[in-house]
Amino acid sequence: MEAGTPEAVRLEDLKVPGQLTGRKHVLSILVENRPGVLARIAGLFARRGFNIDTLAVGPTDDANISRITLTLDGAVHPIDQVTKQLHKLVNVLKIRDMEPEETIAREMALFKVTAAVENRGEIMQFADIFRAKIVDVSRRTMTVEVTGSADKIEAFERMIRPHGLVEMVRTGEIAIARGGE
């Protein structure tokens, strides 16, 4: 018998892994920094019917390489198929499906909130609790910068919304693996 293979393969024992993981996935994709790369990726998602939840694009320490971080729902999309289709794009260099336990993920959001003078104290308290920063104040509004996991940002949104949310801007998550190399 050859190393690593079973002595006999009974057909009834053959199984296929499930296609859906049922959880959110963060894909960290290194791509060549060339015109049109984002269009190729966005187009691939659109025509294969994959729905991107968040998307963040930025440079890396190598000027020739950009990083795209995107999140999508593994309950509705076969992540394995998504990554294999992405790999077919010649400009895609590396894809990492970030393990939640092994990953630091952060997102930034800006909240512009209605803030009459009498409410400002409470908003500042919320900001304090969430370790957020007040970055702008006008006569009727305050703008708060929050950084953290998507959950934290959503929690902050729930707290602040009753005050009158004028506008919210989120960057989408970026992620990096813990420790290691």
Add this chain to the structure above:
Amino acid sequence: MRAADALMESLKAEGVQHIFGIPGGANLPTYDALVDADLDHIQVRHEQGGGHAAEGYAKASGRVGVAFATSGPGATNLVTAIADAMLDSVPTVFVTGQVRTELIGTDGFQEADILGSTLPFVKHSFQVADPRQIPEYVHEAFHVASTGRPGPVLLDIPQDLSRAEIEYQPRTDPVELPGYKPSTEGNIKQIRIAAKALANASRPVFYTGGGVINGNASEELRELAASDAFPVTSTVMGLGAFPASNENWLGMLGMHGTRTANYAMDNADLIVAIGARFDDRITGKLSEFAPRAKFIHIDIDPAEISKNVAAHIPIVGDVKHVLPKLTREYRALQTDSSRLDAWWKQLRAWQEEYPLTYEPGDGGEIKPQFMIEAMHRATEGDAIITSDVGQHQMWAAQYYGFDRPRRWINSGGLGTMGFGLPAAIGAKVACPDEQVVCLAGDGSLVMNCQELATAVHQNIPVKVFLMNNGYMGMVRQWQELFWDRRYSSVEMGPSPDWVKLAEAFGATGLRCEESADLEETMRSALDTEGPVLVDVRVTPEENCYPMIPAGAAARDMVG
């Protein structure tokens, strides 16, 4: 050197001899460079024809097909051919002219974003931003088009950049693309598991596709099938990879496949998919496809594995490399072939009970199936047959009986009507010593009949056998069967007179309306010099059977 001349040198460095295309404003420099380039340019009459000719060239020869077009409408006319090449994995390079750099994005005259509009169906594409990139991009384009799972690559060159002066260095070094490394070898452990699964299968079927032809692995497939009594079926794209005359051949599978092939899939306990992709024309109703089977899936494109049907034993690799290893591993197991006896008894019983058959015509009536049989006799079963899309295509796939690869050239994935004639021109350019016949439908042929002018003008002696039933026959069949025979825009009417049309183009036109004359008429067409069109009047409302209705399961075949 002028960049356009460097383009010619770069193409020659890739081994290009023939190019199909049409000049226009934005590729004037390219066509000027062609004058002195020592390349054979086949001037077509419509860019779509040029694109399909490049495909026919590639499919017949295995070499990369090349087509040129100008910007804007020239480029958008190529789009159908590019999409066709993507779906059928045809190694092709399309070079389009683009408006001058300073006009890009201004809606300039004959400007179209061809790069953007083809993104969904190119294997890769480049737009030149610096003329010094041209040799490098050409080198990369041919590498990407022809390796791994082949496909179309677009190279878009702004007019001003192809006039620029550059230093030309031939590029012959191995291409290094960090994001493109096809796996070819196949994981040996997986191959061993596959061999052992095969050894334990009592009702195995080999389901082969176009990948066997693209991978030039017909010999290797035959070896594997011969290592035991393995039954073989194939998609419409894979016909010829396994000889139709072989006793293990079950016929084509899928929507218009044989009952034996489809029932075999339905009852199989192990299906070995080889260079095939579980298209809906094969699976029918996915949830009821091959319900008793486990799957070994061998493909060079990892994304095909478990895309439509989950594979129990996936093997990513080039069939040319994987099949011999599988044969070796399987032979080493020294299995007892008699375990397949009961399976073969069943398969033979189906073959006996459900042969491909049709009612003979009355009097001199030419049945379409009879026409394919006559074509087989007239060509001695050994022509390169290109096809349009529709009933005639399916009848040819059922009745011609291809024994060799690259003899059957059709548009399987995209199903492009009008493919046949330009593809025949391309095939004839690639294989001038072979008999090349375009089996056309009257609905399809009119879509690219302008290429008769190309065949005459460039002296490319293709023979067109037109199966003329006066209808867009496959659509008519569906309207008859599934839409209460409410015919809607499927009658082709009396126009054109195909014999006169052929003559107007300077080709020879023949007509045949009597079954007794058909084979002789075909032979005389084959013996006539130059392009010939034979208008064959067949039964108008014959249906193509058997058939799995769309969305139904194999066991629900009708006809």
